[in-house]
Amino acid sequence: MNKVLSLHDAVERHVPDGVGLLAVGGMHLHNNPMALVREIVRQRRRIRRLLTSPCGAFNADLLIAGGLVEEIATSYVGFEHLGLAPAFRRSVEDGSLRVLECDEAYITHGLNAGAGGLPFAPLPAGLEVSDVWKANPESFRLVEDPFTGAQVLAGAPLRPDVALVHASEADIAGNAVLGGAHFVDRVMAMAARTVVLQVERVVPTEAISRHPVGTTIPGFLVHAVVEVPGGCHPTASHGHYRVDEDHLRRYLALAGGAEGPRAYVDQYVRGSSEADYLEAQHATAAGEALQ
Numbered sequence: 001m002n003k004v005l006s007l008h009d010a011v012e013r014h015v016p017d018g019v020g021l022l023a024v025g026g027m028h029l030h031n032n033p034m035a036l037v038r039e040i041v042r043q044r045r046r047i048r049r050l051l052t053s054p055c056g057a058f059n060a061d062l063l064i065a066g067g068l069v070e071e072i073a074t075s076y077v078g079f080e081h082l083g084l085a086p087a088f089r090r091s092v093e094d095g096s097l098r099v100l101e102c103d104e105a106y107i108t109h110g111l112n113a114g115a116g117g118l119p120f121a122p123l124p125a126g127l128e129v130s131d132v133w134k135a136n137p138e139s140f141r142l143v144e145d146p147f148t149g150a151q152v153l154a155g156a157p158l159r160p161d162v163a164l165v166h167a168s169e170a171d172i173a174g175n176a177v178l179g180g181a182h183f184v185d186r187v188m189a190m191a192a193r194t195v196v197l198q199v200e201r202v203v204p205t206e207a208i209s210r211h212p213v214g215t216t217i218p219g220f221l222v223h224a225v226v227e228v229p230g231g232c233h234p235t236a237s238h239g240h241y242r243v244d245e246d247h248l249r250r251y252l253a254l255a256g257g258a259e260g261p262r263a264y265v266d267q268y269v270r271g272s273s274e275a276d277y278l279e280a281q282h283a284t285a286a287g288e289a290l291q
């Protein structure tokens with residue numbers, strides 16, 4: 001089955017307006033599926049709850065900047081050494097965005113529980129002495145260990161309705177290889193009901209089969225494949241290109257201004273197609289290289 005779709009059609013068909021739980025892959029400023037994120041902003045697909053990896057970044061902040069997210073389940077949203085996430089911070093401060101406090105262990109184990117069909121995820125010892133579970137009683141419970149009788153912390157399974165994941169390459173059936181660190185992207189795809197895969201290139205199945213680590217995401221989990229070379233920009237795509245810090249600083253400067261992130265969204269996302277956006281970034285990079 002050929003699952004390759006255009007960016008527009010993949011979002012229109014598989015990301016319903018008002019989606020209950022949307023998960024975005026990538027971690028920190030690496031392997032964020034930004035082409036899919038930008039298309040969601042263009043199509044104004046509202047998100048009831050957004051789930052990040054243990055460390056969300058531009059993937060989450062741009063969706064919030066687009067005014068699309070009601071709630072976010074995350075342990076962190078930021079730009080590492082470049083600074084705080086302006087849309088996330090502003091929306092939390094003004095009360096327009098509800099935060100479900102999580103921690104890295106819960107997101108990881110919760111996705112594994114969702115992927116495995118488990119009723120809950122027992123969490124590592126020590127988390128019960130923190131205040132995270134008290135701030136988010138919806139996701140955590142203190143339960144009795146049936147073997148020792150001790151009180152342990154458990155987390156609800158995480159089962160995204162839709163997961164957006166970036167991979168290096170895939171065939172037309174969705175069999176994909178992640179180029180570099182997996183983070184929680186693989187288990188996110190395993191836990192989700194629908195997976196939309198953004199890739200740098202579509203290759204023959206024979207090329208996937210020859211990969212030294214094998215097929216990282218099997219095609220039967222994937223509902224759509226979108227080929228967007230450069231689509232992680234301005235974040236990195238492992239094995240292909242690095243983080244564009246200049247562009248991220250431009251976003252932070254615009255989003256931190258009086259108009260907030262609207263100026264950036266209007267200029268770089270809703271004001272252009274994905275092809276125009278990427279062409280402009282390539283032109284900018286080429287011009288800077290000549291200076």
